[in-house]
Amino acid sequence: MWSRQRGRLKPLCCGVEELRCRRREREAALRKARREQQLVSKRLLRDEALEEAEEGCVAMIFGEAEIQQFLRLAQRGTEEKEREGALVSLRRGLQRPETQQTFIRLEGSIRTLVGLLTSNQALLQLEAARCLHELSHSEQSAVVEACLPATSYLLTYLSGHSSDFIELCLYTLGNLIVESEAVRRQLLPQGIVPALAACIQSPHLTVLEALGYALSQLLQAKEAPEKIIPSASTDSSVLGSTLPQHMLQLLQPGPKLNLGVAVEFAWCLHYIICSQVNNALLITQGALSTLGLLLLDLAGAVQRTEDAGLELFLLQKQPSLLPEGLWLLNNLTANSPSFCTSLLSLDLIEPLLHLLSVSNVVSVLVLTVLCNVAEKGPAYCQRLWPGPLLSSLLDTLAFSDTEVVGQSLELLQLLFLYQPGAAQAFLQQSGLQALQRHEEVAQLQDRVHALQQTALHG
């Protein structure tokens, strides 16, 4: 049956360098697409075992006559194997965009396919669904939108019990969803959200992952913050359904956590939360504690030392997470004396300082977090002192990035203000020279001079 194409490197067909190159190209294309707000990616499900068996048979381009013949055979053939075989051939042909185009332009073709999708023959149903899936993956809008007559059935089948079939329907729906707002304008009144909410209770992991994918596509839509997420929506709304609770349940850390499933629902939550529709509701449903515990669990899986650490160690191992992690720390510490106190008492300052050399963006975030702590007054600055903080600051003053230096100056001012002896120590460690290089920089000079004055004259 269906398994997923796992990004397996097909042996010997291309070298490592070519793969890297391809990946860089893909990344660049994605960045460009995102900037143009055209970020669309679809998932294609193909049976690896079937592919191997069919190896050597390159997908052909079929013309009208051939397609018609396949359809006729599938619909009215006498032998079951014959009917299935016809659909299999059609499905393989539909891997080619040319065949797809011909297919959708053929009168009655979709109608026949939908008829087979809803027929009494289970295997014909499956093959018909696979054909639709190929169409749903197309980059041509016309091909994808040709699948619209099938959607009410795809949704109906979500309440069924055949996990492979449901998985296929879900991936097809996910591909359709992401195609255009026109498609979503049909799917929403047809009840896609309640259908997904019913389906999320399935015990099958493959179904759940597919569901997460489909839902993430729905939530990523441009109109999602107004039309799909809020509970006030008339048709169906995600926040008004039981979906958030189930999602959070599937993100609980522990032995039952499945990463493939968790990844999908984590993205779903991200889209909901950054739409900022009703995050308070999610918090009442336990989002913060679930996500916090999950993060801890993942951090625990990564770090192996006994030293104090939390996501900071995770951050050190996973540098791509640094901005997000530090952003989180900023929001936690900004207005919370408790969190700032925790940061200090758990000896997390030093690990933070280690991150200062990673990049400018990260450095600014680290310095901001430190400022959040320092601005709370003498009791806090006392705990920041003495220690490696001063020498770290002198290092950052050597940076050329204005934002990094600016944030360092802010922190210095707070230290001078709240911590007796800080200014002295600064002078002794050639702080003035460090400041000098920025005396002429427009955004910095006022603060530089102010600090020079404070250091010299108290």
Add this chain to the structure above:
Amino acid sequence: MQLPPALHARLAGAPGSAEPLPVERDPAARTAPFRFAPRPVRFPREHDFFEEGDVQRHLYLQDVLTQVGGAPERPRVPEFTCQVAGCCQVFDALEDYEHHYHTLHRNVCSFCKRAFPSGHLLDTHILEWHDSLFQILAERQDMYQCLVEGCTEKFRTSRDRKEHLVMRHLYPVDFRFDKPRKSRGPVMPGAAEQVLAEAPGDDGVPSEVDAMEVCSEHVEPPPAPAGERRAYSHRIPSTICFGQGASRGFKRAKKRNKHQ
């Protein structure tokens, strides 16, 4: 978990579990030229901050990254036959059998042997086709429930419900899982409407016991351009049936009372 338990407990518990240090601000702190003020930051969806993450996400979807889940092995097995009485379908893969079973034998009506894609549709069918109490109640109140999950609308007749499905839920005019009942027993008030609704030539009796859809063999449905929707009520195509099912009898009032 590798973190020391005390640390874990502390982090997992309320942030205020230790006494916070006293806050004491000097007004000189925020005077010009210094301007730092702590504040939580929010990024809107489209912000560049999320670009890196979004790119990783889409690489993942496109299968360029190594995926986290594993694909289970799907082996072929020696041929075997479906064990349900009267069914002689043969299989060589368990998953094929699973789908066959669920499609044809799982949600089957014990009265008329029609199969349905879901328990929900089966329950609705039993109620509307085989429950005489339903017929009686239907004379006085709206009993035909909308088929879309989550929609609590009810209608006086099956035809009204169909209109609702088409107009409100954008369902196809010839949706295969919503067929008005062909009355075979004593004529009941209201049934006349339904009989009229069906095109001649459709005998309503399944030709094969297993067939889910009587008319699948000769589907020549009318074209349905958008403009036809308005005229729909006068012309319900004949190619609609409820399908056939496996043994399940009544599931009483419980489901009826379940409202979203």
